[in-house]
């Protein structure tokens with residue numbers, strides 16, 4: 001089977017892990033956690049980094065830290081992962097959805113202003129699959145209406161917009177280190193910000209809101225979202241090799257394009273904006289309307305030929321869990337629906353060999369009509 005993703009653990013990960021085991025520092029108290037936070041935040045141009053146990057945890061902490069409350073509205077794309085909406089809904093805030101742009105697959109910025117009300121507290125920008133959200137116009141909207149910006153850069157470590165790193169735009173921004181990302185810690189994530197106050201809140205929320213003076217007396221509810229020294233050690237090494245991983249990701253993308261998966265059967269993720277080039281974190285294909293086949297049978301065909309693939313996100317207005325809660329009844333977002341029904345991504349992970357990419361492309365051309 002050619003997997004969709006395999007991580008590369010080729011550097012000093014073993015050495016860092018051995019250090020943890022020999023020193024006995026395996027919990028979140030170990031020294032690698034702080035080192036990882038400092039190196040990571042400086043790499044994405046932020047003052048503070050708070051390492052947590054996943055990208056989902058990072059989003060929970062970020063939303064909570066901004067003081068979003070019951071009845072507040074948060075604008076976000078319908079085409080994204082569940083992690084983005086968890087904490088908004090749990091707080092009792094109201095998610096307000098925006099459809100995708102048909103070319104960038106990101107939230108359609110032109111639809112945002114019509115969704116703003118006096119209850120709008122924040123916008124969550126989620127960079128999808130390799131192309132950044134148009135941050136220029138989005139930042140202007142936030143400034144004009146006094147709205148906070150949460151930036152989910154889970155898939156975007158290494159990517160830039162107007163030469164500024166993704167993850168440097170939000171009041172608070174988040175990353176994931178799941179193994180399909182540009183760097184991995186097995187499971188893990190990071191919140192980054194320039195605000196000392198927000199950083200302090202996030203540190204507290206990550207650690208059950210223990211207090212310094214009276215540890216077991218709590219003023220607020222938090223989580224145990226701590227990351228271990230073992231994970232941070234792996235992250236440190238991965239971070240040292242980020243440029244290498246990023247370059248390899250580019251080679252794989254170029255090879256996929258060179259072998260011309262590009263055909264008349266699919267539409268593709270836009271190659272570039274004026275301000276950023278697509279890094280193709282994953283290589284997505286969307287079957288054209290004229291093709292009878294939808295994503296599911298196409299993916300089954302690939303599986304029969306030992307090629308892994310993954311469906312695109314299922315949009316929020318179609319999710320049973322939220323429909324049952326009374327959200328999004330009678331709302332439609334045609335672009336996101338089309339992406340969900342007709343889109344899937346093919347092997348794109350850093351651990352792939354060139355000949356595997358060639359094989360994937362050959363099978364797609366032969367089998368998917």
Ligand SMILES: Cc1ncc(COP(=O)(O)O)c(C=O)c1O
Nearest residue numbers: 054055056081083154176177178
């Ligand atoms: C855009 C986006 N946000 C958040 C997450 C959640 O990250 P994690 O899997 O580390 O919880 C992901 C995961 O892939 C993601 O793609």
